[in-house]
Amino acid sequence: MRFVDEFRDAELGRAVAGEILAAVEPGRHYKIMEVCGGHTHAIYKYGVDDLLPSNVELVHGPGCPVCVIPMGRVDDGIALAHEPGVMFTCFGDMVRIPGSSRTLLDAKAEGADVRIVYSPLDALRLAKHNPDREVVFFAIGFETTAPSTALTLRRAKAENVRNFSVMCSHVTIVPPLRALLESPDLRLDGFIGPGHVATVVGARPFRFLPDQYRKPVVISGFEPLDILQSVLMVLRQLAAGRAEVENQYARVVPWEGNLRALEVMSEVFTLRPHFEWRGLGFISQSALRLSDAYAEWDAEQRFSVPGIRVADPKACQCGEVLKGVIKPWECKVFGTACTPERPIGTCMVSPEGACAAYYNYGRIARDREIA
Amino acid sequence: MNAHVAAHGCITCGDEAVAMRVLRVDDARGLALCAAPDGERSSVEIALVEPVSSGEMLLVHAGTALGRPCAEELAQ
Numbered sequence: 001m002r003f004v005d006e007f008r009d010a011e012l013g014r015a016v017a018g019e020i021l022a023a024v025e026p027g028r029h030y031k032i033m034e035v036c037g038g039h040t041h042a043i044y045k046y047g048v049d050d051l052l053p054s055n056v057e058l059v060h061g062p063g064c065p066v067c068v069i070p071m072g073r074v075d076d077g078i079a080l081a082h083e084p085g086v087m088f089t090c091f092g093d094m095v096r097i098p099g100s101s102r103t104l105l106d107a108k109a110e111g112a113d114v115r116i117v118y119s120p121l122d123a124l125r126l127a128k129h130n131p132d133r134e135v136v137f138f139a140i141g142f143e144t145t146a147p148s149t150a151l152t153l154r155r156a157k158a159e160n161v162r163n164f165s166v167m168c169s170h171v172t173i174v175p176p177l178r179a180l181l182e183s184p185d186l187r188l189d190g191f192i193g194p195g196h197v198a199t200v201v202g203a204r205p206f207r208f209l210p211d212q213y214r215k216p217v218v219i220s221g222f223e224p225l226d227i228l229q230s231v232l233m234v235l236r237q238l239a240a241g242r243a244e245v246e247n248q249y250a251r252v253v254p255w256e257g258n259l260r261a262l263e264v265m266s267e268v269f270t271l272r273p274h275f276e277w278r279g280l281g282f283i284s285q286s287a288l289r290l291s292d293a294y295a296e297w298d299a300e301q302r303f304s305v306p307g308i309r310v311a312d313p314k315a316c317q318c319g320e321v322l323k324g325v326i327k328p329w330e331c332k333v334f335g336t337a338c339t340p341e342r343p344i345g346t347c348m349v350s351p352e353g354a355c356a357a358y359y360n361y362g363r364i365a366r367d368r369e370i371a
Numbered sequence: 372m373n374a375h376v377a378a379h380g381c382i383t384c385g386d387e388a389v390a391m392r393v394l395r396v397d398d399a400r401g402l403a404l405c406a407a408p409d410g411e412r413s414s415v416e417i418a419l420v421e422p423v424s425s426g427e428m429l430l431v432h433a434g435t436a437l438g439r440p441c442a443e444e445l446a447q
Binding site for chain 2: 258
């Protein structure tokens, strides 16, 4: 398939792996964070890390949007789903994310009308087809998904669809990266930047990484060769003593991003002063709410949302996994009490979660053996 | 593991986008009928990438086209 097969060529992959080997200094340990859950998934699906020298370690970042949703927010969604007349819509993975006592799937079993949609537009369509119901869309995701919600809200306003509202839990990628770099727990050498977030925001917002922290960052595509090449580009920057933003994914990511997407986002959203991230705590100006112009479509203003804060379960170490401080298998409940079938933590729910990626691609036994 | 997840990763919520081919454009509604690599068809919001023509490839996430792959960059 065009745009895909070219980036899965095993021979080319081995050649790039050879160049990576030549680019590393023996005796130096490199820690490179792949920010995006899509990269984590691809790394384990294709065994990209098996092609890297043992002194190049890929650390998984906080870029899985399902994984960073705190339990209290799930409880808020469940409360909304139980409101009389509400049809609660969300993406597929969200229904399995544990709240403090149950999931949205459990709420559905209890009688709440919870429906999975593939896009916010599907939720708006449900609202138009069910004018006697209040359709709420649980919006999650980084800047990749936020334009989709924004365009849907603009459409709802233009078409005067009044029985549609959004529980906005969109988050932004820069503040958690800054929080990670300020954390004493973690020493990172460079970053593999999130390709599809950058399709929207462009490469420019990542300049703070080299400018303020002297860390190289390479915006990367999602095929195995993309990731290998991005690792090589980070290593070459380190070898040359450079720290820059480079764009490996130029076939998709324009330097300035998608200006129309940024414009509709700034019309529909505004920054929240604080937002709680699972495992990372409260981070200032790291999430979006609906702007005043869209207040009528804001589910949090239309309904009473409890907004109770719930501490993460003690056994679960998603926070450390999201910060890259521990590997998934180092969590006490990984693969035993916490599995994709019965997840305790969010990282085990989404296929982009580091724990699920480790578990699904059979990395448990091998990594334990090596340790 | 779910076969779709195994093939594509998380399409519903993650930082995942799919290259889709435009089959038909509905300019009046700002939508295009697009086909995924596995043949599955869906209506896609095209406001961020207009104008769009039948036959071209779009990068689609959560029902919205975010960009189009650049063939010249690909060739490099």
